[in-house]
Amino acid sequence: MVTTRRTRTGKALFWRWRRNQLRRPGDRVEARIVLGAWFLALAAGLLAGSMTAAHVERSLEARRAELVPVRAVLTENAPRPTVVARFHSDHTVWATVRWTAADGTTRTGSAQVAPASVVGDRVTVWTDADGGLVGTPPSAAEARFQSDCLGASTGLAAWSVVLVCGRLVCVRLERRRLAEWATEWERIGPQWRKRMNG
Known part of the structure; x- marks a missing residue:
């Protein structure tokens, strides 16, 4: 009966470090x-x-520090989410909002709000140094x-x-x-x- 001897993996890996004639x-x-x-x-x-x-x-x-959260008012009723949006988004819909910029001007734009929100509801949106709307920055945990x-x-x-x-x-x-x-x-x-x- 022929027997075979297994070579240990560790020895096989470090054979170049051992002394031998070959x-x-x-x-x-x-x-x-x-x-x-x-x-x-x-x-x-x-x-x-x-x-x-x-x-x-x-x-x-630094990006989060540059952005300013402001209160905005919905100027239209927010739509209800579709079935696809309900499963493939962060459970928000786009609607038109109005806010007052840091320079005192009133502005309008589209922001993500809760579905089925109605005209007059207040939401928090984020603006840059120029008062323009930007996306919500990541939280500290998300960052x-x-x-x-x-x-x-x-x-x-x-x-x-x-x-x-x-x-x-x-x-x-x-x-x-x-x-x-x-x-x-x-x-x-x-x-x-x-x-x-x-």
């Missing part, structure tokens, strides 16, 4: 490149992710969630790019090693064949 200088270089790529990928991913998350959160906070998602995506992208670059370097080393083997075989192959045939 280990070539290129194997040591490749091992250092792989190890360096993993550490660099981890550092790059964490750094890029945290910087992106902090930048996005600061930008959203944190968005910044965390973008930070995680950026960190993952940076991690992947570094690992891919490290892998490309290893592939190039492998091709060079194969070319060296081919050259060595061209030199030794004929002698080996003579011995086998002789």
